[in-house]
Amino acid sequence: MMQIMKILNKGNAKTKKGEKFGYKTFGIHLAPSTLSGFNACLWASRACIQACLNTAGHGQRESVQIARIEKTKKFFQEETLFMEKLVEEITAAIKSAKKANLTPCFRLNLTSDIPWEAKKINGQTLFELFPQVSFYDYTKSFNRMKNFLSGKMPQNYHLTFSRSESNEALCELVAKLGGNIAVVFRNSLPEKYLGKKVIDGDKNDLRFLDPKNSIVGLIEKGKAKNDESGFVVCTL
């Protein structure tokens, strides 16, 4: 068996908020951007790399950072073994959530932007292997988002587009196509952005429950508080 630490975690402070709503989120923290020597965030912007929540919470510990880098290397170097272990862990996670009377859901890109729809194990994606389970992620890939909006993604995989300082034009396109967009704001949420209603994305992380056509407003956190690039939107 593959010598790696556990792949899935039981969520972070944000995903744990979903328990009040009856959901248990399990996720994967890979080392973002090129921290591992492999690029886990192909569509990252300069400012999002700076502001990435990778170093929030437990991520402040050096041992956690080392573990994430090791896990990411395994993913890129031994993908089949990684996927086999992930399937085992998802199976166990579903059981444990059900035991706690919670509905399991999975966010595979907590700190990455891997196109999981393209990853297969014995010819099947994770979404096909676990068709009754909800998966969700944020992405900065316009193509992934476009595929989601045109019904070309697995039915049980929900995507929210993620705004950065350099993709405003793509956000406008996504908004026109009716997709949800996560936007980081300074200090407070406006009522509307790009002509769409702003909902409070900090209440929980259950993005697949959000109404369509929404802007998912998030208040700046951690290093984003120092951002002056335009990654954080100031509407005052």
Ligand code: SF4
């Ligand atoms: S794309 Fe997301 S996970 Fe990757 S560096 Fe940017 S904020 Fe972090």
